[in-house]
Structure formats: C-alpha cells, structure tokens
Amino acid sequence: MTVQPYVMEKIRASFDFIDADGDHVITEDDHILQGKRVAAALGHPEGSAEERRIIDAYLRIWKELHLPMDTDGDGKVDMDEFIAATSKLSEDPAMAERLIGNLTDSFFAIADRDGDGGIDPAEYAAFMAGHAPGMPSAEVAEAFRHLDIDGDGQITREELHRANVEYFTSNDPTVPGSWAFGRPTAAA
Numbered sequence: 001m002t003v004q005p006y007v008m009e010k011i012r013a014s015f016d017f018i019d020a021d022g023d024h025v026i027t028e029d030d031h032i033l034q035g036k037r038v039a040a041a042l043g044h045p046e047g048s049a050e051e052r053r054i055i056d057a058y059l060r061i062w063k064e065l066h067l068p069m070d071t072d073g074d075g076k077v078d079m080d081e082f083i084a085a086t087s088k089l090s091e092d093p094a095m096a097e098r099l100i101g102n103l104t105d106s107f108f109a110i111a112d113r114d115g116d117g118g119i120d121p122a123e124y125a126a127f128m129a130g131h132a133p134g135m136p137s138a139e140v141a142e143a144f145r146h147l148d149i150d151g152d153g154q155i156t157r158e159e160l161h162r163a164n165v166e167y168f169t170s171n172d173p174t175v176p177g178s179w180a181f182g183r184p185t186a187a188a
C-alpha cells in the first residue's frame with residue numbers, strides 16, 4: 001500500500017486524537033470519555049438526556065466506524081489496524097465519501113448545539129474544548145477560520161465534510177481540511 005507521507009502523518013495524529021485516554025489503543029472507553037468531555041464542554045449536565053445523546057453518538061462512531069477496524073478481534077484498535085483501514089480511504093474515494101460522510105453527520109449533530117444547520121465559532125470552541133482538551137483557543141479560532149471555507153461565520157455540514165475528506169485523503173498541507181484536527185503538522 002502506498003500512502004503519501006503527509007496523509008500517513010495525519011492518520012497517526014488522528015489516532016492520538018481518538019485515543020482519548022492515551023493508552024495507545026482505541027476502545028469503546030475512549031468514545032465514552034470523548035462523549036462525556038464534549039457534553040460537559042457544551043454545557044450539558046452529567047446524567048442529562050443531552051449527555052446521553054452525545055455519548056450514544058460517539059458509541060455509534062465506535063460500533064460503525066472504528067470497531068470494524070479491529071481485524072484481530074481483541075476489542076481494541078491498535079495503530080497498525082487503524083493505519084490499515086484509514087489508508088484505504090485515499091485510494092477509494094467512494095468509500096471515503098460514505099464512511100467520512102457518516103462521521104461528519106455524527107460530529108455535526110453533536111457540535112451544532114442550537115440545530116440551526118451551521119456550527120458558529122462559539123459552538124466550535126465548545127465542541128473542541130471537549131474533543132481536543134488543551135488545544136489553545138487561538139488555535140481553535142484559527143482552525144475555525146480555515147474550516148469556514150466561504151467565510152460566512154458558520155461551518156456548514158458540507159464544509160465540515162469536505163474538510164474531513166481532505167484530512168484523510170489529501171497530501172496537500174495547504175487545503176482547509178488539514179485543519180480538521182487543529183493546526184496541521186508540517187508537511188513531510
């Protein structure tokens with residue numbers, strides 16, 4: 001398999017991002033932890049129906065997107081399994097559209113707190129506070145400006161989808177999607 005080096009670098013970075021508890025494997029627990037963090041960052045109390053809805057959305061991502069990558073069936077997705085699965089995305093645009101489309105829908109439903117069809121800077125900042133704890137607010141704001149491709153102050157579902165597809169398929173560090181998980185790493 002021939003994954004371009006910059007795509008590989010981003011795949012590795014996204015693994016660390018998903019591995020919320022930092023134990024170097026992706027499990028169901030990481031998704032529950034991320035759901036709880038994002039719900040708290042969006043202001044939903046512990047035990048609330050809204051928190052449950054967000055955790056369930058992360059558990060769907062686990063079951064539908066990440067668990068199928070567990071090819072040895074040990075209930076954990078390690079870096080090799082993750083790379084094997086995600087590196088296929090850049091070679092199969094139709095699969096990338098479908099899988100990343102599902103992911104975009106899940107994240108969009110979570111981040112668009114007021115349900116008006118766009119993610120505004122405050123919604124994005126709250127989402128990222130849970131999703132990427134510790135990312136400086138200036139970096140979050142800069143990422144927002146890149147992902148809001150038409151600059152109208154809202155990230156639409158289409159803009160988010162394009163960014164996510166670019167993240168996993170484009171070898172060009174200057175495309176907006178390089179910012180899908182915050183500041184891009186230097187191009188290889």
Ligand SMILES: [Ca+2]
Nearest residue numbers: 019023025030
């Ligand atoms: Ca983990």
Ligand SMILES: [Ca+2]
Nearest residue numbers: 070074076077
């Ligand atoms: Ca495994």
Ligand SMILES: [Ca+2]
Nearest residue numbers: 112114116118
């Ligand atoms: Ca909104």
Ligand SMILES: [Ca+2]
Nearest residue numbers: 148150152154
């Ligand atoms: Ca926009």
